Amino acid sequence: MYQEIALAIDDPVATITLNRPEKLNALTARMLLELKHALVVAERDERVVGIVLTGAGRGFCAGVDMGELQRIQAAGDIGAMQARTEFDDAQPGDPGMGPDYTRGLTYLLTVRKPIIAAVNGPCAGMGFSLALFCDLRFAAEEAVFITAYARRGLVAEHGTSWLLPRLLGPARALDLLWSARHVDGREAFALGLAQRVVPGERLLAEAQGYVRALATTVSPVSLMHMKRQVYRHLMLPLGPAMEETEQLMAASVTWPDFQEGIVSFLERRPPRFRRVTGAN
Structure with a gap:
């Protein structure tokens, strides 16, 4: 059913994997729609207490696919990143949260179950924003967080300018946005960007184990x-x-x-x- 992600449900955890490892799981319009659909499935499944989002291979998500960026640049229109799929009508989350949570990635904040980003490697640009809009971020020691937008002549995109200062404070947010420097897993934990940092081989088990603990206690x-x-x-x-x-x-x-x-x-x-x- 899915071409660019994978969904596995093992009571009480739904694991969604961005699955373009040869491209460091760079985002396409289709992948974003598949992600929405997988979240609808996980949200409706009574077995699922929490959702883990991770990337296949050595990266979490390198941001928007370069082919998509070239189409946007050529058209001069961000709307050029579009696709028609069987998942166009997927709408995860609680509409009762209101219109503030209907743009871009903000719908992730309305999903009725915890979402944990298990950041296993490079996490850049829109991939950074995707991890940011998850409820928690667990990082591998070798993870690399990069805002990247300033390096492409862009602004703080996808709601990052709203959420990052709320998580880290304005000065730290501006440092990461302006410098677009590489932040490894340990620094991300020290900044408060990540809530756990573990060796990469333990990352997925750590995130899934957190959900399993929730399911048995709360x-x-x-x-x-x-x-x-x-x-x-x-x-x-x-x-x-x-x-x-x-x-x-x-x-x-x-x-x-x-x-x-x-x-x-x-x-x-x-x-x-x-x-x-x-x-x-």
Whole structure:
């Protein structure tokens, strides 16, 4: 079904692999549409608690494919990066998050399940932005993060100017954007860009193991609501954010997962929480 990615589901983990290793998994219009479709499948599958996104071969993603960039340059129109596929109608995520999360890669913030980028090698340009819009980034020691945009005479693309300062602060964000320098896995961890750094041979197991640990200890419904709160509340003043939180607090004590959380603690057994589908 897919030509440029691979999807594997092994309860409770969905692993999506960008699969153009001969091109360092450079992005095409088709690959981006296949990624959207795979996220729809993972989001709707009740077995899946979390999603790991990685790259085949020695790279995570080298950014937009050079052929696509040449077409954009020749046309003078970023819309030249288009494709018609069987996946055109795929729409992952929660539309209730609102219009702010419908442009470019921002839809990743609305997917109802955690998304972890397992960055195994070069991660540049739009590939950098793709990793940025995942919820967490686990990096191999040999990973290389490069914003790259300034080296191509471009601007901070794909929402990077909005999200990177929120993760690292304005000065560190500008340093990475201006210099377009290489940041390895250890520095990415020190900056707060990556949440884990491990030897490359352990990377995928580390990311998948994180999801497996979530599945055995915490409520997937709680994960869904917490993700929604964090990203929605980035856009709200404190007062409205608190009002929404208090409404959720009042509702959550009536949910089956709250009862299961208390009972499983009293009975000293692992919790049996509900799983999330796209309809939750």
